[in-house]
Amino acid sequence: MPEGHTVHRLAAAIARGFGGRRVRVSSPQGRFAEAAQLDQMVLLGAEAAGKHLFLSFAPSEDVDRGSPVVRHVHVHLGLYGSWTFAGDPGVFDAHAIGAPRRRLGEQETALDGGEDWRRLVPRPTVRLRLAGEHGLADLTGPTACEILDAEERRAILDRLGPDPLREDASARRFVEAVRRSRTTIGALLMNQKVVAGIGNIYRAELLFRARLDPLVPGRDLSAGMLEEMWEDLVALMTYGARTGRIVTTQPEHREIEARIVERSRGTRQNTDEEADAVPREQSFYVYHRQTLPCRLCGTEIRSGDLAGRTVFWCPSCQSVRSRRAPWSREHPAAPWALDGPSGQRVA
Ligand SMILES: [Zn+2]
Structure with a gap:
């Protein structure tokens, strides 16, 4: 979809x-x-x-x-x-x-x-x-x-949650909807009443970039952490809207020998092509990478069903459950800032 x-x-x-x-x-x-x-x-x-x-x-x-x-x-x-x-x-x-x-x-x-x-x-x-x-x-x-x-x-x-690509979107509505809920963050991200426009790729990748365990209940997350996730989502989707491609990896994490295995799986992104875009098999951290080693720690990526769709995660990297993510202290200004296909910062 x-x-x-x-x-x-x-x-x-x-x-x-x-x-x-x-x-x-x-x-x-x-x-x-x-x-x-x-x-x-x-x-x-x-x-x-x-x-x-x-x-x-x-x-x-x-x-x-x-x-x-x-x-x-x-x-x-x-x-x-x-x-x-x-x-x-x-x-x-x-x-x-x-x-x-x-x-x-x-x-x-x-x-x-x-x-x-x-x-x-x-x-x-x-x-x-x-x-x-x-x-x-x-x-x-x-x-x-x-x-x-x-x-x-x-x-x-009126039925839809905020859409990160719309100017009238309210991050606060997203944060409040998540924090009111006992449902897992992995399920909440797929609920169009909580946030509109996310599908299975953005869900898996956003959770990885936040180091979040997909099974954490929404109400256990801090407002600050959810605000950072929202900002990350805005950056990722803005890049997607501009290029037609979903790319969530930073350049230094793309080179990994497992890409040949991935190519043979033939997963396709759901949109049009751009010549200079990052190859699909280097674009994601966890999406459709189950059984392959994590780009950051080498642990085998896992997959399972959550809210009716398969979710992918690294059990080692995604261990954050209720506190603020560790990176938010190390890089308070721009955690996981997204780089473009050739390494340039996306505005
Ligand atoms: Zn990992």
Whole structure:
């Protein structure tokens, strides 16, 4: 399932390609019949909240976003959904974003020959197609694709915890929700009411970087520790939203002989590629590294079920249970500051 940074990238791509313009809207598959109501409306904007994407449409550009005539399309990709983009160079370079195990579709290959995207016939599985002057976007396999009014949209937003990539996110809400709970921190991080947008990769990596045992109850954690985790999460996800990749390792921890073993497992990240990105097999500390030696201490990484998904951890490094993490005293200013692919500090 795509994690929150991917949904923010999708919102940005859609806003860039169609924002403020009239859009042809259709459902080649026919399962989103309401698409006809939106055809030729203006796309006012695209917004991400956790793993939810909202596209707002209005009869004309000057309509206020709060107006009752605005229609909100709500999309949740779920496990198998993805968007495919095609268009003029520089607008949409052909690529797909979404389901982790979906290979880039035949469309992209066809486009490599310089074919005109305007003549692309949608695959019969396309739930929603947006087409503008400069490109098109096809949505396939979503869990949700529906039209909502402002109240229904608000109801979804109100159910979600703070999203680290949104400007209106409140770290305090995250800290308080965790500290009120007897549930394990490993389960709380996957609860979208506690924090919106985290998936299985960010959960495992965030816990490792905090040296936290995934089974510690939320209420045993100090506010200071949770604030530092939040800041770490903001940095990690900001990097993810900028590059399309999840990278949590510091450069000095990447070189390890076990990478060949990992490559053979074929785990894929759930988003698009970037040429100069850190290789996937060097990007994580614990995610999908069970039975491999920890990058820091050599202890075998373990895996187990927690909140319905597999969690990965180092039983030796992740021994912090209730006190402040030891690194917060050693590096009070920037614990585990994230470095970019070539070692540069990410702003
Ligand atoms: Zn370790």
